Amino acid sequence: MDTTLPVPSRPVPKKQASGVLVIDDEPGIRNLLSQELAAQGYQVETAADGQEAIQKIDRRKFQVALCDLNMPHVGGLEVLDAIRSRDSDLEVIMMTGYGTVETAVTAMKKGAYDFVQKPFNMDEILALVEKSLEKSEFRRVIQELKETKKRLEETHIQLIQSEKLAGIGQLAAGVAHELNNPLSGVMGFAQLLLEDDKLMPQQRKDLETIYEQSKRCRTIIQNLLQFSRRENPKNEPVQLLALLQASMELVKYDLSTSGIDLVQKLPPSLPLIFGDPHQLQQVFMNLITNARQAMEGRQKSQLLIEAKQEGDKVFVCFRDNGPGIAPEIRGKIFDPFFTTKPTGKGTGLGLSICYGIVKQHRGHLCFESEVGVGTTFAVELPVYE
Amino acid sequence: MAAKVLIADDDADNRAIAQEALSASGYQVIMAANGEEALEKCIQERPDVLLLDMSMPKLNGWQVAKRVRQTSSLAHTPIVAFTAHALAGDDIRAKEAGCDDYLVKPCLPREVVAKVARWATP
Numbered sequence: 132m133d134t135t136l137p138v139p140s141r142p143v144p145k146k147q148a149s150g151v152l153v154i155d156d157e158p159g160i161r162n163l164l165s166q167e168l169a170a171q172g173y174q175v176e177t178a179a180d181g182q183e184a185i186q187k188i189d190r191r192k193f194q195v196a197l198c199d200l201n202m203p204h205v206g207g208l209e210v211l212d213a214i215r216s217r218d219s220d221l222e223v224i225m226m227t228g229y230g231t232v233e234t235a236v237t238a239m240k241k242g243a244y245d246f247v248q249k250p251f252n253m254d255e256i257l258a259l260v261e262k263s264l265e266k267s268e269f270r271r272v273i274q275e276l277k278e279t280k281k282r283l284e285e286t287h288i289q290l291i292q293s294e295k296l297a298g299i300g301q302l303a304a305g306v307a308h309e310l311n312n313p314l315s316g317v318m319g320f321a322q323l324l325l326e327d328d329k330l331m332p333q334q335r336k337d338l339e340t341i342y343e344q345s346k347r348c349r350t351i352i353q354n355l356l357q358f359s360r361r362e363n364p365k366n367e368p369v370q371l372l373a374l375l376q377a378s379m380e381l382v383k384y385d386l387s388t389s390g391i392d393l394v395q396k397l398p399p400s401l402p403l404i405f406g407d408p409h410q411l412q413q414v415f416m417n418l419i420t421n422a423r424q425a426m427e428g429r430q431k432s433q434l435l436i437e438a439k440q441e442g443d444k445v446f447v448c449f450r451d452n453g454p455g456i457a458p459e460i461r462g463k464i465f466d467p468f469f470t471t472k473p474t475g476k477g478t479g480l481g482l483s484i485c486y487g488i489v490k491q492h493r494g495h496l497c498f499e500s501e502v503g504v505g506t507t508f509a510v511e512l513p514v515y516e
Numbered sequence: 517m518a519a520k521v522l523i524a525d526d527d528a529d530n531r532a533i534a535q536e537a538l539s540a541s542g543y544q545v546i547m548a549a550n551g552e553e554a555l556e557k558c559i560q561e562r563p564d565v566l567l568l569d570m571s572m573p574k575l576n577g578w579q580v581a582k583r584v585r586q587t588s589s590l591a592h593t594p595i596v597a598f599t600a601h602a603l604a605g606d607d608i609r610a611k612e613a614g615c616d617d618y619l620v621k622p623c624l625p626r627e628v629v630a631k632v633a634r635w636a637t638p
Binding site for chain 2: 311312313314315316318319320322323326349352
């Protein structure tokens with residue numbers, strides 16, 4: 132599992148990289164501030180009114196804005212509103228001309244970092260700019276920490292999931308193995324008895340039921356053994372694109388008879404994958420079958436199959452517009468024997484097997500779902516170098 | 517003379533099923549309930565096909581297969597590995613142990629006959 136997490140850097144603001152926007156209708160103040168700030172190493176731009184300021188903010192990223200409160204046309208408070216609605220990271224220091232402390236307080240409430248009163252002392256401005264940069268740096272670090280925490284939690288959940296599945300897999304393999312011999316007896320004797328021409332019709336019917344049901348047991352046991360497989364039966368370079376196309380060929384007819392529109396977004400070529408083509412095909416077929424069953428009987432059903440390469444990974448997504456997966460069962464869908472299908476329709480092993488196979492291929496299987504909108508399953512596989 | 521098949525399996529039901537199916541298809545069947553017995557009968561009876569369960573007491577199927585291959589008089593006896601493991605790599609392991617073919621349990625009487633028929637006609 133990928134557990135490399137970004138380590139937040141120390142919150143030291145870099146002046147060279149920090150963009151400061153000076154917004155004032157007085158050219159003298161603009162020039163003075165931009166010279167002083169540039170001398171400190173900041174990248175300074177100026178705007179003569181609110182409109183120009185907003186245009187510049189839309190064009191590039193600034194870390195700090197020094198904004199005059201009293202400007203013609205678009206005033207400082209309006210600029211502040213516009214900034215807040217665009218960029219929550221940009222710190223704004225308001226500059227007020229004459230004792231309008233109330234307006235300054237309003238600006239603070241609207242999210243300005245601080246205010247200075249004109250005529251101002253240059254050291255005071257420089258100190259404020261530096262402090263506001265520190266604040267934005269702290270905010271960036273906090274954001275990074277939050278993301279790291281989220282990733283850790285996700286990794287933790289994944290770990291629990293794969294541990295749980297591994298445990299169940301071992302148990303299942305043991306049980307399946309023990310059941311194989313007695314099941315051989317049931318199936319074998321049933322088939323031998325069926326060879327007898329002198330059977331009464333009812334006896335034959337009963338025997339056929341025994342035989343059919345024991346075959347079902349055999350399928351379940353084989354699925355279980357497959358799910359708990361620890362090693363790769365095959366390890367070879369796989370043409371993923373051809374494999375996907377072959378899988379779709381197989382399900383095309385089923386999908387069209389179920390009234391499902393199959394949309395393919397496949398690139399002209401995909402990189403090679405290392406692994407077992409049959410197992411991977413099984414994953415694709417399983418996901419397609421699940422999608423088909425989820426959408427069965429609905430109007431305007433569509434299955435979108437999309438594949439793309441991103442860096443050293445390949446993603447294959449299966450997006451349906453079915454009913455979606457209820458939030459309360461999302462944590463269980465990979466559990467063996469968990470199924471929403473009616474008794475006898477599904478063994479509840481399909482997604483468990485898919486999960487196991489994708490893991491063995493050093494990939495990830497994940498999903499997104501919204502009730503009433505649909506579900507997307509994504510298979511992520513590493514590219515074969 | 518009918519082809520002779522040795523069924524080596526510690527599970528009595530499995531032996532009985534294979535025996536019934538193979539006899540009905542015209543094979544001559546002999547049986548062994550463990551690995552040691554299987555090896556002895558192989559040497560004494562010189563079967564045309566050995567149907568060999570891989571997990572048996574005393575000597576397991578892997579060991580039996582190796583010893584059969586080391587015995588010059590039996591070196592070319594076809595061995596069909598019969599296993600309940602169905603685990604990945606078992607087919608390769610069976611080949612490496614000297615088996616010629618592979619049958620996964622639980623399998624049906626007809627499948628047993630079909631597999632044996634690949635190596636010897638009744």
